[in-house]
Amino acid sequence: MIAQLVIVFYFIVCVGIIMFNCFTEVISRYRSCVLKRREQRYCEEYRELFLENITENKKQEKRLVKELHSTSRLLTFSEALYKVENSMPEQFQQGIASVSRLMEELIPVYKRKSDMEKACLAYVFAIFHMTKFQAKEIVFPFLFDLLGNKSLYCRENALRALYSSEDIHAVMQALTFLDANEQLLPHEKILTDGLLSFDKKEELIPLLWKKLSEFHPRMQVNLLDYIRYASSNWKDEMLSMLETSQDMEIQIACVRYFGRYQDERSVSFLLHHAEEEKEGFWELQNACISALAVYPGPQTLEILKKETSSKNWYVRHNAAKSLAVLNTDREALADILQGNDRYAKEMLEYQLDAVKAQRREGL
């Protein structure tokens, strides 16, 4: 009896699965045929509306805003804008400010929708730089609300929308917010590389320096990495940070800055820490050794040669590499190349050949 009941139950499930698959097939065909054509039609309509300057006609404006309550229509609208931006950039620039202000009216509607749809609206704001033209008191609370969302994509789209506003105070506020809520902090690469998309770097960075010490060390390291990629104009501040900070990660970030942008004032720090084998600080030693590759000199040579015999494999590796990058004469390295330390000899030989091969290939 039980077995028969089970079989009947599974037959019913099978029928349900067949119906589900048929339904999905029908929807898929409908979507690809009917809906697609309809979307193309709407796209053309929106394009025409935009070019006619929609905000001059209140009735059309209202109709459009109502239609954009639907996320699929919003996507179609953004596609239309994208086409105009690419084919008619001048007309796009003329019309985008007024359309951006119109889009503000969507915020209360999308606030009630799912996280994915909110992120979609933030995406549209970001790609067309709408936040530049919108009322900050309306759009920023929406974006900051998204910034506190557990979905990484909400936060990413919100950050991008804030970056596109070109408002340095808004960006600072966003960074402060993320710093205060460490669980929301995105991966360092996302934060650092994302910040690089912000256009007003030279205006943002002074503000960052002012407030840097208020951030947690992890955020400080991310911002220092960002500054390293963004600008070479901050050597004084970076040097001060290097000399005063007690946090090893922050010091490493500063050392990397001076490995990228030469400044002779950093050499004494680099030389001191390059030869200091302190327990638990080999990463800092290693970073200094790498940075010394752009600071040729007799002391550099002496320390790097010494560190090719370090107990730490990575230190030996980087010391040998830095010597090779400095294009050091083989004669000057004869004591290692013909010496008794097999590990130092092997490492140095390999690095000299590798760097030579890369230079030959123009790398």
Added chain:
Amino acid sequence: MTDAFRFFLECINLFFIIYLIGYSSFLFLSVVAGAIELYRSYRLEQLHNKLWQSYYIPVSILVPAYNEEVTVKDTVTSLLNLDYKLYEIIVIDDGSKDKTSQVLIDAFHMERVERPIRHLIQCQPEEEIYECPNQKVPITLIRKKNGGKADSLNAGINAARYPWFICMDADSILQHDSLEKIVRPVLEDENVIAVGGSVRPANGVVIKKGHVIKYRLPRNIIARMQSLEYDRSFLAARILLDKINANMIISGAFGLFEKKTVIAVGGYDSSTMGEDMELVVRLHEFSRMNRKPYKIDFAQDAICWSQTPEKLSELCKQRKRWQRGLFQCMWGHRKMLANPRYGAVGLLSYLYFLLYELLSPFIELLGVLTMVLSVRMDMLNVKFMLVFLACYALYGILLTLTAYFSRIYTIDQRLSFRELIRAITACFFETTFLRFYLAFVRVTAFVGYKKNKLSWGKLERKKMNRI
């Protein structure tokens, strides 16, 4: 005697009812979870919920190779076409008897170097190392004494420069965006220590510079059946187990691992055939024992195209190898069984693999034997049995097709009527014939176990469709 046998049959009946309800429920849940997740990923993509640019974390791609002269050059060439900026390729020639190394040296103008390598994990010593600095990314070739796939991967880990590595097979091809997609979970969650990619049979696909130009179900019926089987297992079971962080397997054909964690657990175990599963289980064990927050994830849109056997004999060799590897792994980590210390891995995932993967061929064989005995004793309701088998087969076919359709629809592909018929017929034969045949093959995997426990057998390779 008859009463005793009747009682025995009742017990067997009860066992099978519970067993099959358990399996069908798991299959149903996993296909539902897989379909929902696929739809969710599709919606995320549609609504521009994505990372704005490719955030590159440096990755080393390890390609162990043994007698792969036919495919290795194409594999490395395909890796050079990846849309990714920061990675390196390390091919480890595990003492091939053919021209695997020479093919690479000639194709990429590699030069021999005396590179010191730090042996963080024990492995067979390197004999020669070649490098090639003039390609888009550094390519390293390590020739070493034969030690097996696990040993080769360990050698690759030792040589890897970057904090993450990918293991893949020498006969596989990645799509142009596979690296970017498999790395994404790492950016989303700092606790991720490993990510599995989605492996699909390459038979029937045409790839140009990392882009799939044409895809249809393979012409070869054996490969076609496997294609549907892969969809069912990758898109269903893995997604469900991923949700509860209980994935016990990342395919050796395509997986991303955090190097320092793999080194901490001692690298791949070269004493087992199932080194891919064994490593993942060890990662679970290590993280749970050390109370380290961790996640082993699955990126269903990070795709690797891999050759599947087109001959039944080759398929049998492969499945026997998998069965032996599975046994070695399960036996080696038997303390996890129903052990709450291992959370969902011990309480659910291990149990599933034990009952429905490792022991299933024996259980199915028991079922067949019981049926035969029942027929002899005239105790079998044949009509009922046929209805039951038909229902069971229909259920399995429909769930497999659902998994297949879910994948097709969420990549906006359209199925022609012909493809649909091919899918249905392949599903039918897979459920009614291939499963039972492979169950028998898996039972025989332990014949000559001691002699063959680390043997791969001879594998036939063929070039993949490429423009």
